[in-house]
Each structure stands twice: as structure tokens, then as C-alpha cells.
Amino acid sequence: AQSVSQHNHHVILSEAASLELGCNYSYGGTVNLFWYVQYPGQHLQLLLKYFSGDPLVKGIKGFEAEFIKSKFSFNLRKPSVQWSDTAEYFCALTWTGANNLFFGTGTRLTVIP
Amino acid sequence: EAGVAQSPRYKIIEKRQSVAFWCNPISGHATLYWYQQILGQGPKLLIQFQNNGVVDDSQLPKDRFSAERLKGVDSTLKIQPAKLEDSAVYLCASSSYGGAEAFFGQGTRLTVV
Numbered sequence: 742a743q744s745v746s747q748h749n750h751h752v753i754l755s756e757a758a759s760l761e762l763g764c765n766y767s768y769g770g771t772v773n774l775f776w777y778v779q780y781p782g783q784h785l786q787l788l789l790k791y792f793s794g795d796p797l798v799k800g801i802k803g804f805e806a807e808f809i810k811s812k813f814s815f816n817l818r819k820p821s822v823q824w825s826d827t828a829e830y831f832c833a834l835t836w837t838g839a840n841n842l843f844f845g846t847g848t849r850l851t852v853i854p
Numbered sequence: 855e856a857g858v859a860q861s862p863r864y865k866i867i868e869k870r871q872s873v874a875f876w877c878n879p880i881s882g883h884a885t886l887y888w889y890q891q892i893l894g895q896g897p898k899l900l901i902q903f904q905n906n907g908v909v910d911d912s913q914l915p916k917d918r919f920s921a922e923r924l925k926g927v928d929s930t931l932k933i934q935p936a937k938l939e940d941s942a943v944y945l946c947a948s949s950s951y952g953g954a955e956a957f958f959g960q961g962t963r964l965t966v967v
Contacts, residue, residue, distance in 0.1 A: 773954070777958075783960070784857070784858075784945075784961065785897075787956075790954060790955065831897075839910075840885070840952070841899045841902050841909075841910060842887075842956060844896030844898070845896050846894070846895055846896045847895075
């Protein structure tokens, strides 16, 4: 069975600090990986996705993520966070033959001005 | 482009009552999903439609939950009778046929008292 683990439940950073949010998954086959963000009071929106090719993917608002197959990881990074990055971040996957998303439990990011 | 529309935004009901949620996906999107997001957890798929046919409803508690998408456009999710543990945000999402990205609505927050 598939699973997605996000070990950081709540991360608090000061503005300009670097960010790395962990995401590990478990699935025996080929996966597609996603990071979604939910800003306060808003809907979930896609930050970035990985299907194949270059394992370093760049998304919107300066975010990037690296797929490391050997570690079953897809960590999200941003070199310098802003107050406006305060949100909940969800890692998710789909697998071959299924395009419904399987989500992790989410990480709440609070950025202090 | 208009996004995924959901109504109502909030609903409070007593246990054993019934409730219905409505979703209008992005125009032209063949695939529609309903997710349940319990506080502190990631969204969990309840049901997936492809046009007006059900693709996956394995996680839908069919003794109390039902969903339909009669004309392959908008959809209704119903709970009857509601239980306290049904308190959650119900998210609707849509994607184009074979599309990689799901677009989410703002959700309906249900509180069962």
C-alpha cells in the first residue's frame, strides 16, 4: 500500500531563512510526486510536480524540490522564505494507472517577519 | 478561467441529520474528485468520477455517503445520517481527462454537533 510521510508538523522560521520540508513516500512502482500549498483561507494550489526527467524541479514562487529515488524522498526547498509563504504544505503522489492524489498529513509553515 | 466552485462554504448540523454539498468543476474537466480533510490530516479521496461514471469509490462509506454527477458536469455529495466523525472539510477538485494537475475548490467546512 502507498503512504506519504511528512515528519515536520509545524515549522517556524524567520524571514530570509532557508526552508526544507521533508517528504518520504512508500510505493512499489512508478510514482508522480506533487507539492500543494494552502494559504490561509484559500484553496489548495499546485506548487510543483515531478513526473520524470530532471529530478530537480522548479515551481512557482521560488520553490524547488528534488526527487531522490534511492531515498524515496521528494523534499521541498526555498532558499529564502517570506512572510507570505506562511501556509500549509502538502506532499502528494499518484501512481501509474491512477490520477487521484494520495496526500501526506501536511506541514504548517509559519514565517515570522 | 473560473475555478472550481463549491457551496455552501460552511455548514453546521446535528448528528443524524442529512446534508448535501455541491460542486461545479472547471468547464471542460472530465474528471471530478471529492476529498475529505479531517483536521490535522491530509485530504483523503472519497470518490472519483470520469464524466458521469464512477472510477473509484473504494473509500466512500456507502452506508451513509452518496455522490452523483448526473450530466457529467456538476456533482452533489450527500451524507445521511451524519455522525460526529464526519466533521471535516469536503473538497472538490477537477482535472482534464488524463490531466496531471487537479484544481481544488475552497471546500465546505462541515461541523456535526
